[in-house]
Amino acid sequence: DTGVSQDPRHKITKRGQNVTFRCDPISEHNRLYWYRQTLGQGPEFLTYFQNEAQLEKSRLLSDRFSAERPKGSFSTLEIQRTEQGDSAMYLCASSSDRTSGYNEQFFGPGTRLTVL
Amino acid sequence: AQTVTQSQPEMSVQEAETVTLSCTYDTSESDYYLFWYKQPPSRQMILVIRQEAYKQQNATENRFSVNFQKAAKSFSLKISDSQLGDAAMYFCAYRSAILGGGADGLTFGKGTHLIIQP
Numbered sequence: 001d002t003g004v005s006q007d008p009r010h011k012i013t014k015r016g017q018n019v020t021f022r023c024d025p026i027s028e029h030n031r032l033y034w035y036r037q038t039l040g041q042g043p044e045f046l047t048y049f050q051n052e053a054q055l056e057k058s059r060l061l062s063d064r065f066s067a068e069r070p071k072g073s074f075s076t077l078e079i080q081r082t083e084q085g086d087s088a089m090y091l092c093a094s095s096s097d098r099t100s101g102y103n104e105q106f107f108g109p110g111t112r113l114t115v116l
Numbered sequence: 117a118q119t120v121t122q123s124q125p126e127m128s129v130q131e132a133e134t135v136t137l138s139c140t141y142d143t144s145e146s147d148y149y150l151f152w153y154k155q156p157p158s159r160q161m162i163l164v165i166r167q168e169a170y171k172q173q174n175a176t177e178n179r180f181s182v183n184f185q186k187a188a189k190s191f192s193l194k195i196s197d198s199q200l201g202d203a204a205m206y207f208c209a210y211r212s213a214i215l216g217g218g219a220d221g222l223t224f225g226k227g228t229h230l231i232i233q234p
Binding site: 104 | 120122149153159160161162163166168207209211220221222223224225226227
């Protein structure tokens with residue numbers, strides 16, 4: 001397995017448009033996370049799935065954001081009516097709860113979103 | 117809510133020397149995990165070292181070690197024999213150890229940019 005992959009790597013869009021990002025986790029991982037990282041900041045947690053169930057959502061995840069993981073494998077993050085403040089790197093991570101208790105999260109390369 | 121503070125936006129060290137990156141955190145929980153992640157330029161984040169709060173012994177991974185002071189809520193990273201490949205952003209992160217409580221997301225600090233001078 002080649003690790004967590006994300007597509008696209010870069011996305012430029014105009015304000016008001018909708019965008020969708022995809023994350024493919026490590027194949028045996030049942031947990032999947034989305035984070036947002038703005039310039040000069042650490043990643044901020046957005047949401048988390050265990051299998052197909054979305055178990056936790058940060059208050060950062062406004063109504064314009066929606067995430068899905070329909071079959072417990074890949075996940076999508078959609079942002080509707082994008083705003084310039086949505087410009088950031090969107091990181092995906094995956095982990096397995098069948099391994100050690102500390103549940104290491106493996107990160108993907110991220111999708112860099114620029115909203116013009 | 118938990119918070120993680122990294123007070124050093126940037127650190128510089130000579131190659132082969134030792135550098136220590138600082139991290140403090142705030143939590144009311146007694147059981148949790150602490151991590152140091154490395155994010156090289158334009159590359160993905162990787163785990164450097166982790167510490168379980170219930171363990172008194174400081175974690176060590178080759179040239180990387182931590183100084184975990186639970187009472188002081190301090191978790192510093194020491195890099196010995198610094199190498200050019202260590203240049204990166206380093207993030208300190210916290211995760212609750214509550215299982216099934218949904219508190220599974222990592223809380224990160226703002227990061228420290230480590231520069232290695234040849």
